[in-house]
Structure formats: structure tokens, C-alpha cells
Amino acid sequence: MKRNWLYFGVAGAVALALLLWTANQALETVMDPVDGPSATDSASLPEALPVREALPFPTLRGPLHDTSVPPPLPTDWHRYSAGGTNRLAVLLTKTDSAWLGLAHGLRTIGVPFLLTTNTAQALAHRVVFVYPELSGAVLDGTAIRALAAHPRTGGSLIAANVLGGGLEDLFGFREVVASSSHYEIGFATQHALTAGFTHPHERVIRVAEPSNPSAIAGKRHYTGPVVPPLAVYEDGTAAILLRPWEAGYACALGFDPGYLLTIGYHNREEGIARAYVNQFEPSLDVLLRLFKELYTATAPLPVTLGTVPFGRKLPVVITHDVDYARSVTNALAYAEYEAGAGVRATYFVQTKYLRDFNDIAFFGEGAVPVLQRLRALGHELASHTVCHSMRFSSFPFGTGTERFPDYQPFVRTPLLTLGASVLGELRVSKFLLEKLGGQEIVSFRPGHLSNPYSLPQALVATGYRFSSSVTANDSLTHLPFQLVYDRRQVAETPIFEFPVAIEDEEKPLLFERLPQAIALAHQLARYGGLMNILIHPDILGHKLQFEQEFVVAVQHFAWFGTLNEYASWWIARNEVSVDAELTGGSAHVTLTAPQPLNGLPLQIPPAWKLQSVEPAGLKITQTSSALIIDQVPLRVRLHFQR
Ligand SMILES: [Zn+2]
Structure with missing residues (x-):
């Protein structure tokens, strides 16, 4: 209405x-x-x-002061470029893309990440997300060959819109085809990464309005998948490919997740949603949770932030x-x-x-x-x-x-x-x-x-x-x-x-x-x-x-x-940075919290045992899935036995 x-x-x-x-x-x-x-x-x-x-x-009488509104100051992608190699590296292949939506979404779901335009820097990370496109038009042959080697040597490579570069074999498809008519993505294949998507509105998410699907540009499907696709469009064509490699995956998305996030965040969904209010409509949340699952399954030290x-x-x-x-x-x-x-x-x-x-x-x-x-x-x-x-x-x-x-x-x-x-x-x-x-x-x-x-x-x-x-x-x-x-x-x-x-x-x-x-x-x-x-x-x-x-x-x-x-x-949590490194059998997690906050949930692998904390004396409680830091100081170091 x-x-x-x-x-x-x-x-x-x-x-x-x-x-x-x-x-x-x-x-x-x-x-x-x-x-x-x-x-x-x-x-x-x-x-x-x-x-x-x-x-x-x-x-x-008031307010007595006047209000002035400054002009927009474009956000520089470098704002999201700092951090260690345990993070998800987003390799930004077009800086005029919807990367800000993706960056905001990854912060929301609590995945530590950074943005880079440098392929070599990205490849120092185990988990690499090429965004918004992987093709010969945006990367040279050397960079594409280096990216192609990553899953074969223990890394994970996620890519939105694999449009060229001879990577069909790596991701496991024959051709990529523009398909503007698509409006839904369903997780048809049983997989550990999507096992948490149990509600019908999680098993099938909306990416366009059914009566006007071409309003959402840039959708594609992949033909001839060599393993069953992780997700398919409503006509059964492949929307998300997930090919296992050594210790990770090659994952190809047939859409631009930053653009979809931006549409929701800008309140411009124009009929994509299945209801206006009072229902469960997690289409964007499912994508973010999928990225979190991919990161948690393949990062060397998968530490993420909870939302409550x-x-x-x-x-x-x-x-x-x-x-x-x-x-x-x-x-x-x-x-x-x-x-x-x-x-x-x-x-x-x-x-x-x-x-x-x-x-x-x-x-x-x-x-x-x-x-x-x-x-x-x-x-x-x-x-x-x-x-x-x-x-x-x-x-x-x-x-x-x-x-x-x-x-x-x-x-x-x-x-x-x-x-x-x-x-x-x-x-x-x-x-x-x-x-x-x-x-x-x-x-x-x-x-x-x-x-x-x-x-x-x-x-x-x-x-x-x-x-x-x-x-x-x-x-x-x-x-x-x-x-x-x-x-x-x-x-x-x-x-x-x-x-x-x-x-x-x-x-x-x-x-x-x-x-x-x-x-x-x-x-x-x-x-x-x-x-x-x-x-x-x-x-x-x-x-x-x-x-x-x-x-x-x-x-x-x-x-x-x-x-x-x-x-x-939420805003204090949004600014928390999470980095981790490994020495011997120990994992060292560093948190930086520029704004004070209480009750921060840190999601860690269940087998990790907390050994020591700096500064000493912090109140920390451990639940089945998270470590709760009662009062978070500016900088915290946590040492775990794995
Ligand atoms: Zn009212």
C-alpha cells in the first residue's frame, strides 16, 4: 500500500x-x-x-541555533583497508561498485575483513572475495593466474560475477549467461554451510520482484556445473557454485551481493520483499550468514562477532x-x-x-x-x-x-x-x-x-x-x-x-x-x-x-x-576490529574497541581454551558458542590454546 x-x-x-x-x-x-x-x-x-x-x-522559544547540512563527503574505500591476514580480503576490482553495501553488511554480520585493490596483498589472506567482478577486463593475466592457484593451495576464493579469465574449470562451470529474468535463489542442495537455513524464507530468498525481475540488473547463471550448485534460481539454473578444493572452496556468485544489500539498506527494494511488515524476510541476512559460514569454515583462525x-x-x-x-x-x-x-x-x-x-x-x-x-x-x-x-x-x-x-x-x-x-x-x-x-x-x-x-x-x-x-x-x-x-x-x-x-x-x-x-x-x-x-x-x-x-x-x-x-x-560494536595470529599451538586474538561497550560476544571455535588475557582481570564468561567480554577496554589481547 x-x-x-x-x-x-x-x-x-x-x-x-x-x-x-x-x-x-x-x-x-x-x-x-x-x-x-x-x-x-x-x-x-x-x-x-x-x-x-x-x-x-x-x-x-527554540532551538536558537541554526542547522546547516554539509554536502556529501564520498567515503573512501581505504577506510576499510586496514587489518591482518586472518581477515577476509575483499579484492576490489571496481572502486565504483556497491562495495560500501558489502562492507556495511560484513560489519553487521561480524566477519573481520579488509578491502584491497592489490591482488598480491589479497592473496596473503586464506579467504579472498573478488568483488564485484572477476574477469580479464578488470584483472591482468598474472593476477588471474595467481587467484586461480589460491584454492589449489589451501585457500578459498569467493567471486561475484565470474565473467572471464579462463576460470571455468576452477569454479566448475561451462559458461556464464546473463539472466535478467531471475528473481529467487533457493538452496536446493544439502550442505553444511547452509544447514542453518531452515525456514522457507531462508531456503528460498528474493533477489528481484517476480513481476519485474529485470529491474535488478546484473544477474547471471552458470551452465554445466561439475558439482551440484549450492543454490539455484527459480528455473533450476545455477546461482551459486561451490566447488571444494584442498582445504577450501572456489565459490562463484551469479549476482552482485553489494548491490542487493544497497537496495535493501537504501529502502529501495520496490516490491522484492514478500511482505511489508510482521513477517520473516531474511533475504539479505541469508547472504551475510552464508559469507560468515564460508569465512568460519575456511579462515585459519575463525573469530567473529555476535550481534546481541x-x-x-x-x-x-x-x-x-x-x-x-x-x-x-x-x-x-x-x-x-x-x-x-x-x-x-x-x-x-x-x-x-x-x-x-x-x-x-x-x-x-x-x-x-x-x-x-x-x-x-x-x-x-x-x-x-x-x-x-x-x-x-x-x-x-x-x-x-x-x-x-x-x-x-x-x-x-x-x-x-x-x-x-x-x-x-x-x-x-x-x-x-x-x-x-x-x-x-x-x-x-x-x-x-x-x-x-x-x-x-x-x-x-x-x-x-x-x-x-x-x-x-x-x-x-x-x-x-x-x-x-x-x-x-x-x-x-x-x-x-x-x-x-x-x-x-x-x-x-x-x-x-x-x-x-x-x-x-x-x-x-x-x-x-x-x-x-x-x-x-x-x-x-x-x-x-x-x-x-x-x-x-x-x-x-x-x-x-x-x-x-x-x-x-551496536555502533560501538561496529567499530570493533578483530585480528588473530598463530604461534605454535596458540591463537592470539587482538580486539580494538575505540568506543566503550559492555557484553561483547566473540564467536570462537568450540575447542579453543582461553589461557590468558591482557589486560589481566577482565571479566570474561564463556558460553557454548561465544566468549562474552563484560567491559571492553580500548585494546584486548586474548590467548587461546587450540
Ligand atoms: Zn505514528
């Missing part, structure tokens, strides 16, 4: 506005399911012009969108229950100080004690915009001088909002919540998950750090990811996105979907995907009951925290 709306041009929107104005009820059925409460009593609200009421908080604090199985972040008059007081009932259950949640609050089409001005003096109580109970206050417009994604960017009380956005109809801007929504809501709630505001979620292309840089410029503005299904991933400028450029921003897994507006009622939500929690717990649950506190009843029973059902394996807590941990 949301996608259909995005396709409307301005002209179409204007033409439809009149029709929809008189058909608000019909509109309810086509709105984005992740949305404000649909039960607003809009009949009693003004539909024409702003009502000039006295604004609340007469002594407040303290080695728990599932990170759960409960989020509430307070975007309706009654939600303000209802929020306290959720908050008191959560505090009693030891759960800290995130409250995305709309600072609605103007009455409009949507609702009355519920963000006034009466909201202040609510904010302060939420904070006192340990919850996070976050921004859910000022005016909660469906049109947020097409708002003008703004001047960076918007301030309360002069900034007066007015939602006149679902398709028409006056006087609003992206920067205004971000600046003014943050200012009011900080002044009145007494907590720094770092997390943002737009109404209707309406997502402007300029959002990443706008968030940076206005002082936010975390976004929860998309669904996991719509992003093809249940793991967090780093946003780039304009959701398009090769220019990283420091903003990370934490997508919504479960929401409360799709039918049937949320409580009736409890078994499916618990089932999703178990699917995600197998690899540490994020369970970000959105519950509007517009009612208590079955929604509160859902939350209570969900918490009980998962608390024995889940970690709970606010978005700020999980995201801060």
Missing part, C-alpha cells in the same frame, strides 16, 4: 486530494499499515484552515508511537508495567502543539508530567515529528532556522500539509522534548514511516543518532544497518537504522498475532536479528496483553533495552 502511494506524482496526488477529502473512511484502507491510530475522531476536527489557538509553553549484547540470543526493543491524544496518558500504563517487568522501552512522542486534520493539540502542559514520569522509569524519550504527516517524505528540506513557536506545520488533508519542512519536524520536536522531558533526544521515527531521501543527512545535521523509519521486511533484513547520504550516494553518515519487525495495525488484532510474533522471535534468535516491536498506546487491552505475554515468552533468551541502549552498543 505504501509503495502505491509513493508512485503517485504530484499531479496525481492533487487530482486525488479532492476525492479523498470526502472519503476519509476509504483512505483508512489504503494507508501504510505502520501508522498512527486510525480511530481518530476526525469528524470533529477542522479540515480547512489552521485554528489560531493559544500555543502551549509561552516561555519556550551479553551473548543473549535476541535483542528486543519495544517502541511506542505516541501520536494520539489518548495515547499520552495510556503511555503511562505501558511504562509502569514495563518498569515492573525490568523492560526499558522507547517512546516516540509526537510534539503536537497545533490542532489539525489529524487530532487535537495533545502535546501541551498536560504532557509534561507524562514525559518526566517516562524518563524517571528509565525509558527513552524519542521524536515522532511535530505534525505526523503522510507527506513527510515529500516535504521541502527546510532552512534550518525553524523554531518553536513560529514553526506551525498544518496537516490540512492526508495529502496536503502546509508550512512544514523536514528540518522543522526534526529540530522543533527535538527541542521541545529535550526542554520538557529533560533527556537528550537521539532517536527518530517519522509518522507513517514516511521516509524522505534526505532523512539521513537531516538527522545528522539536527543531532540525532538513530533512526527507526522503515520496516525490516521492506529492507529485506532484520539486522541494523548504516545509512548513507540521500539513501543513494557512496557517502556514509553516522546514522544507523533499526527497522521495525512487528507492528500493531495489521489485521487480525495484535494479540491474535502473538503466536506468530513469538515464532518470529525464535527465527531471529537463531542468528541474533533485531526484534523491534511497535505498539501504539492508543488503547490498553489486547495490545498491553500482547506485550506482557510476549515478554514472558522470550525473556529466557532475550536482551531488552531502549533503542538508544541497543543502538549505542
Whole structure:
């Protein structure tokens, strides 16, 4: 539904506005399911012009500083070029490729890697990933011959798009054929590397929209595979070849994984996903987990990072969108229950100080004690915009001088909002919540998950750090990811996105979907995907009951925290570097953690025995699959007997 709306041009929107104005009820059925409460009593609200009421908080004015947004600074691939030879080496054969998506994905899944354009440097690593292409067009004969020898001498060679160079025998195929019609990849062959892919949406992943597969460019298949392919397209042709060699593999992918990751991370999947929300859609996660399995199976010292604090199985972040008059007081009932259950949640609050089409001005003096109580109970206050417009994604960017009380956005109809801007929504809501709630505001979620292309840089410029503005299904991933400028450029921003897994507006009622939500929690717990649950506190009843029973059902394996807590941990983990070397029978692992973090899970081979640690006295606990470092200092050395 949301996608259909995005396709409307301005002209179409204007033409439809009149029709929809008189058909608000019909509109309810086509709105984005992740949305404000649909039960607003809009009949009693003004539909024409702003009502000039006295604004609340007469002594407040701000923010007083202006916001300026610097131009994009392209990210240099050298940012990811440091590290030792135990890492996965990505041999970058085209620097104008989607390598940033691949780099972000490998960080997310916790595989230590580096990028290089130098074949000899790459071949010093046991595991080499040639990206985005292996051919005579991008590598000379000497380099190709050296790469070809690597699997025959104990290394592993993974390559996206093997297009030439006489390597058919090495990877085990006859020809590579462009095949734009393909849209699904299935792991048809039983193999240890893919044994963890047990759900139907893991056994078969989506790489294009079935009705428009050629929209995703660059897909190919390999003919005449000499061993059964690891994965095939929907017509049975080979998508991923995996030929065993001495101690490793030659693995050829018939697609560009960085490009696929980029499509999901940029929220441009355009119909690839099998659902919009509430389902399990791990297409990108499966690819990342496959790379992690390949690395773990073939690296000399396979040490990787887990995705959940303290080695728990599932990170759960409960989020509430307070975007309706009654939600303000209802929020306290959720908050008191959560505090009693030891759960800290995130409250995305709309600072609605103007009455409009949507609702009355519920963000006034009466909201202040609510904010302060939420904070006192340990919850996070976050921004859910000022005016909660469906049109947020097409708002003008703004001047960076918007301030309360002069900034007066007015939602006149679902398709028409006056006087609003992206920067205004971000600046003014943050200012009011900080002044009145007494907590720094770092997390943002737009109404209707309406997502402007300029959002990443706008968030940076206005002082936010975390976004929860998309669904996991719509992003093809249940793991967090780093946003780039304009959701398009090769220019990283420091903003990370934490997508919504479960929401409360799709039918049937949320409580009736409890078994499916618990089932999703178990699917995600197998690899540490994020369970970000959105519950509007517009009612208590079955929604509160859902939350209570969900918490009980998962608390024995889940970690709970606010978005700020999980995201801060995630970003610190993202900067952790992992290197390892071997002397005699001992493995020496070096971690560098530029930002402090607690409860870092280090995944090591089960047979390894920890012998000593520097600095001495670090608290470390060992679980069946990971070593948990309680408080991670800047640099840690771990010595293991293998
Ligand atoms: Zn909302």
C-alpha cells in the first residue's frame, strides 16, 4: 500500500486530494499499515484552515541555533583497508561498485575483513572475495593466474560475477549467461554451510520482484556445473557454485551481493520483499550468514562477532508511537508495567502543539508530567515529528532556522500539509522534548514511516543518532544497518537504522498475532536479528496483553533495552576490529574497541581454551558458542590454546 502511494506524482496526488477529502473512511484502507491510530475522531476536527489557538509553553522559544547540512563527503574505500591476514580480503576490482553495501553488511554480520585493490596483498589472506567482478577486463593475466592457484593451495576464493579469465574449470562451470529474468535463489542442495537455513524464507530468498525481475540488473547463471550448485534460481539454473578444493572452496556468485544489500539498506527494494511488515524476510541476512559460514569454515583462525549484547540470543526493543491524544496518558500504563517487568522501552512522542486534520493539540502542559514520569522509569524519550504527516517524505528540506513557536506545520488533508519542512519536524520536536522531558533526544521515527531521501543527512545535521523509519521486511533484513547520504550516494553518515519487525495495525488484532510474533522471535534468535516491536498506546487491552505475554515468552533468551541502549552498543560494536595470529599451538586474538561497550560476544571455535588475557582481570564468561567480554577496554589481547 505504501509503495502505491509513493508512485503517485504530484499531479496525481492533487487530482486525488479532492476525492479523498470526502472519503476519509476509504483512505483508512489504503494507508501504510505502520501508522498512527486510525480511530481518530476526525469528524470533529477542522479540515480547512489552521485554528489560531493559544500555543502551549509561552516561555519556550527554540532551538536558537541554526542547522546547516554539509554536502556529501564520498567515503573512501581505504577506510576499510586496514587489518591482518586472518581477515577476509575483499579484492576490489571496481572502486565504483556497491562495495560500501558489502562492507556495511560484513560489519553487521561480524566477519573481520579488509578491502584491497592489490591482488598480491589479497592473496596473503586464506579467504579472498573478488568483488564485484572477476574477469580479464578488470584483472591482468598474472593476477588471474595467481587467484586461480589460491584454492589449489589451501585457500578459498569467493567471486561475484565470474565473467572471464579462463576460470571455468576452477569454479566448475561451462559458461556464464546473463539472466535478467531471475528473481529467487533457493538452496536446493544439502550442505553444511547452509544447514542453518531452515525456514522457507531462508531456503528460498528474493533477489528481484517476480513481476519485474529485470529491474535488478546484473544477474547471471552458470551452465554445466561439475558439482551440484549450492543454490539455484527459480528455473533450476545455477546461482551459486561451490566447488571444494584442498582445504577450501572456489565459490562463484551469479549476482552482485553489494548491490542487493544497497537496495535493501537504501529502502529501495520496490516490491522484492514478500511482505511489508510482521513477517520473516531474511533475504539479505541469508547472504551475510552464508559469507560468515564460508569465512568460519575456511579462515585459519575463525573469530567473529555476535550481534546481541551479553551473548543473549535476541535483542528486543519495544517502541511506542505516541501520536494520539489518548495515547499520552495510556503511555503511562505501558511504562509502569514495563518498569515492573525490568523492560526499558522507547517512546516516540509526537510534539503536537497545533490542532489539525489529524487530532487535537495533545502535546501541551498536560504532557509534561507524562514525559518526566517516562524518563524517571528509565525509558527513552524519542521524536515522532511535530505534525505526523503522510507527506513527510515529500516535504521541502527546510532552512534550518525553524523554531518553536513560529514553526506551525498544518496537516490540512492526508495529502496536503502546509508550512512544514523536514528540518522543522526534526529540530522543533527535538527541542521541545529535550526542554520538557529533560533527556537528550537521539532517536527518530517519522509518522507513517514516511521516509524522505534526505532523512539521513537531516538527522545528522539536527543531532540525532538513530533512526527507526522503515520496516525490516521492506529492507529485506532484520539486522541494523548504516545509512548513507540521500539513501543513494557512496557517502556514509553516522546514522544507523533499526527497522521495525512487528507492528500493531495489521489485521487480525495484535494479540491474535502473538503466536506468530513469538515464532518470529525464535527465527531471529537463531542468528541474533533485531526484534523491534511497535505498539501504539492508543488503547490498553489486547495490545498491553500482547506485550506482557510476549515478554514472558522470550525473556529466557532475550536482551531488552531502549533503542538508544541497543543502538549505542551496536555502533560501538561496529567499530570493533578483530585480528588473530598463530604461534605454535596458540591463537592470539587482538580486539580494538575505540568506543566503550559492555557484553561483547566473540564467536570462537568450540575447542579453543582461553589461557590468558591482557589486560589481566577482565571479566570474561564463556558460553557454548561465544566468549562474552563484560567491559571492553580500548585494546584486548586474548590467548587461546587450540
Ligand atoms: Zn505514528
